[in-house]
Each structure stands twice: as C-alpha cells, then as structure tokens.
Amino acid sequence: MGSETIPMLPIIDFTNLKSEGNTSEWEAVKSQVHNALVEYGCFEAKFDKIPLDLCKDIFASLEELFDLPLKTKVLNVSNKPYHGYVGQYPMVPLYESMGIDDANVYDKVENMANILWHDGNPNFSKTIQSYSEQVSELDQIIRKMILESLGVEKYLEEHMNSSNYLLRVMKYKGPQTSETKLGLNSHTDKNIVTILNQNQVEGLEVLTKDGKWISYKPSPNSFVAMIGDSLHAWSNGRLHSPFHRVMMSGNEARYCIGLFSIPKEEDSDASKLSTHQSYATNLKGASFFKQKEDA
Numbered sequence: 001m002g003s004e005t006i007p008m009l010p011i012i013d014f015t016n017l018k019s020e021g022n023t024s025e026w027e028a029v030k031s032q033v034h035n036a037l038v039e040y041g042c043f044e045a046k047f048d049k050i051p052l053d054l055c056k057d058i059f060a061s062l063e064e065l066f067d068l069p070l071k072t073k074v075l076n077v078s079n080k081p082y083h084g085y086v087g088q089y090p091m092v093p094l095y096e097s098m099g100i101d102d103a104n105v106y107d108k109v110e111n112m113a114n115i116l117w118h119d120g121n122p123n124f125s126k127t128i129q130s131y132s133e134q135v136s137e138l139d140q141i142i143r144k145m146i147l148e149s150l151g152v153e154k155y156l157e158e159h160m161n162s163s164n165y166l167l168r169v170m171k172y173k174g175p176q177t178s179e180t181k182l183g184l185n186s187h188t189d190k191n192i193v194t195i196l197n198q199n200q201v202e203g204l205e206v207l208t209k210d211g212k213w214i215s216y217k218p219s220p221n222s223f224v225a226m227i228g229d230s231l232h233a234w235s236n237g238r239l240h241s242p243f244h245r246v247m248m249s250g251n252e253a254r255y256c257i258g259l260f261s262i263p264k265e266e267d268s269d270a271s272k273l274s275t276h277q278s279y280a281t282n283l284k285g286a287s288f289f290k291q292k293e294d295a
Ligand SMILES: O=C(O)CCC(=O)C(=O)O
Pocket: 168, 170, 184, 189, 196, 198, 204, 244, 245, 246, 256, 258
C-alpha cells in the first residue's frame, strides 16, 4: 500500500531577492517562476516586504468595510461589471466582494471612501493604497521575470504601461457547519496576473492540469500568484491559466484581498469584461462557464 502524496502549490522564495537582473539569485528565482507557471499557472510566493503592521491593518480595514450596512456597500458602483460591490447571489450566498480601481493611487481610494463614509476614512484609504503599492512591486518582479523567461523583455515597458491595477477585497462568511460549502465557483481569471493574500481561514483550491484540486494552506508572508487568461493568450498558451475555486467550512469568515493587473484599454468591451467575466456568468446562474466537476 503506497501512501498518497498530497498535491501542493510550488513555493517560491522572494525574500532574498535583493537586486534585479543578471544575478544568480534573480536567474534562479526566474526559472522557478517560469516552471511553476507553465505547469501550474500559479505558485505560493514568500514575500516579506509588507510591514507586519500593514498586514494586520489591511485585514482590520476589510472587516470595517464589510461591516458597513448593505445599503452603504452597494453605493460602490462601477460601469465595469464586477468592479463594484458584488454579493447576495443565491448560488454563492457566502460571498461578497468590493472592487477598487487604481487602488495604488491615493486619490482613487479616497474617492471611494468618501462615498462609503460621510467624512471619508483616511486610515482606510492609506492602508489600501500602501498595501496595493507594495504588492504591485511583487507583481512587477513576477511580470519582469515572465517576460525575460519568454525572451520578450524588450516589451516590458510597453507591457507595464498598458496595464492598471484593480484591487478586489472579498469576504466569505463561515457556513456554520463542518460540511464543505461552495464559496466561489470554479473559474479562471481574465486578467494578466492576480496576487492573492488572505487571513488564516483556508478555502482556496487550484486545479492541476491532471485534474486534482490543491488546497492552499495560508501562512504569514505568503501570497498566491496566478496567471489570468490575458497572459495565457499573450504567451501563446505557454503559461497556464488555472481553474480555481473557494470551498468553505466552519464558523470563521475568510477575508481575502486580490491585486489584479488588468489590460488598460479603458473603453474597449474586452477591458470591461476582462477581469471577472467567467464567474460573473456563474454568479448570475445564466450559464456555467467552463465548469469543472467538483472533486
Ligand atoms: O478568495 C480567493 O482566494 C480567490 C478569489 C478569486 O479567485 C478571484 O477573486 O478571482
């Protein structure tokens, strides 16, 4: 009788990366990134550049935001589907989320805070903006490594200048049962790269190419970096864009924060649909986008 190995996401350590380009450390990490993205489309990044206080503050800010009354949260509207408030869907009753466009720019976050709180909320705005700015550094390191490993680094500047950041914050209520309940449908992301960070409550699962669900175990200084369909297409399919979902059990709420790099073309239909079209369709229940069998 053989013991079955539990599949895990590759873990890549960015904590010792002091300089960019041409060092043996950079090259070693770059090759791990490339291999992980070809095989899994996703990896766990160890990244310790976010100060501990900011890590605590960000989850306190998320709680403060989701504790607002529903009639206030729905004021966060956007002309792009799923960039505003999303929630109260019968298919995923545990889930709600809020989008903040250009969250690395203070004024943009402040505009949103002014809508949700009478006198604004400078603490909230500062926390969201500085978190987004610091995590965008990890996104930029990863995207530089990707372009270098595909041999197209000459397009790096153009590539970076043609993307924006959307921050989405998410809350999944605990289902108050030991039975596992769906938190978020299986989907692929539509954007370029997604960087997720979460509290201690597990739930994220990523599908491997051979059809096994990997459960992600969160730990301090850990982020999940994931390829979206835009980069999958841009790399001519070399980089995998994995299906993933959230499964919840127990009493505790799961808070998660995702920084999504998205293509810039502001007015094109593609950009309007770019980020969350797949589970948008799922949430509406109209059709199940490339649904995977639940394992
Ligand atoms: O909550 C998570 O960990 C995943 C969220 C997600 O997949 C998304 O927002 O696209």
